[in-house]
Amino acid sequence: MLKENLESVESKIQAACDRAGRKREEVTLIAVSKTKPVSMLKEAYDLGVRIFGENKVQEIRDKYEALPKDIEWHMIGHLQTNKVKYIVDKVKLIHSVDSLKLAETIEKEAEKHNCISDILLEVNVAEEESKFGLKTDEVLPVYEKILQYSHINVRGLMTIAPFVDNPEKNRTIFADLHKLYVDIKEKNIDNDTVSILSMGMTNDYEVAIEEGATMVRIGTGIFGARDYSV
Numbered sequence: 001m002l003k004e005n006l007e008s009v010e011s012k013i014q015a016a017c018d019r020a021g022r023k024r025e026e027v028t029l030i031a032v033s034k035t036k037p038v039s040m041l042k043e044a045y046d047l048g049v050r051i052f053g054e055n056k057v058q059e060i061r062d063k064y065e066a067l068p069k070d071i072e073w074h075m076i077g078h079l080q081t082n083k084v085k086y087i088v089d090k091v092k093l094i095h096s097v098d099s100l101k102l103a104e105t106i107e108k109e110a111e112k113h114n115c116i117s118d119i120l121l122e123v124n125v126a127e128e129e130s131k132f133g134l135k136t137d138e139v140l141p142v143y144e145k146i147l148q149y150s151h152i153n154v155r156g157l158m159t160i161a162p163f164v165d166n167p168e169k170n171r172t173i174f175a176d177l178h179k180l181y182v183d184i185k186e187k188n189i190d191n192d193t194v195s196i197l198s199m200g201m202t203n204d205y206e207v208a209i210e211e212g213a214t215m216v217r218i219g220t221g222i223f224g225a226r227d228y229s230v
């Protein structure tokens with residue numbers, strides 16, 4: 001099942017890139033493995049998957065220990081400041097930085113661990129009450145503050161679009177985040193640090209790619225439905 005799912009996702013990513021006149025290499029697939037057992041991640045690993053997304057600190061720690069060290073772990077879920085220390089030197093990218101306070105903690109912990117942390121700013125573009133993330137107009141001021149930190153690199157922006165029946169309904173959200181991303185890139189003309197736009201999940205990644213996503217986070221489409229009861 002995993003193999004067929006991966007092939008199907010891959011061909012849809014390719015088709016979306018073709019429609020948008022983009023190169024396949026411009027889009028990185030994050031296999032979102034939260035709640036799934038290590039055995040399933042191993043199966044994906046054996047099929048060539050090297051980039052996994054998780055949303056819980058403890059789960060990343062356990063899976064990090066259990067699986068090969070050439071895996072890139074991406075933290076995509078809400079991160080509490082008191083847990084930053086457990087993962088700051090283990091994850092490749094934190095997608096979910098949603099406050100200056102969290103950024104401050106990451107800066108301190110990265111300094112302690114003698115590393116530089118790559119992060120994305122999470123933006124609640126649709127301003128949904130139930131979701132974390134900066135409001136659109138908070139992004140630039142927060143970005144400029146974090147620029148002064150020496151152990152954090154802001155690599156781009158992330159959003160979780162609303163759950164909708166028709167993915168076309170999220171197109172303007174993706175387009176809005178893309179616009180904001182271009183604004184930030186333009187503030188940074190002398191370097192390429194800002195190069196990641198993380199948007200699109202199982203239900204809407206094709207639209208997200210058409211609107212400029214450089215990372216898509218796909219769980220259900222690869223691993224099947226999640227069971228939260230166990």
Ligand SMILES: *Cc1c(COP(=O)(O)O)cnc(C)c1O
Nearest residue numbers: 032055076201202217218219220
């Ligand atoms: C769970 C999750 C995903 C993957 O969702 P699917 O709909 O299963 O593809 C992507 N991004 C975030 C932040 C998530 O928490």
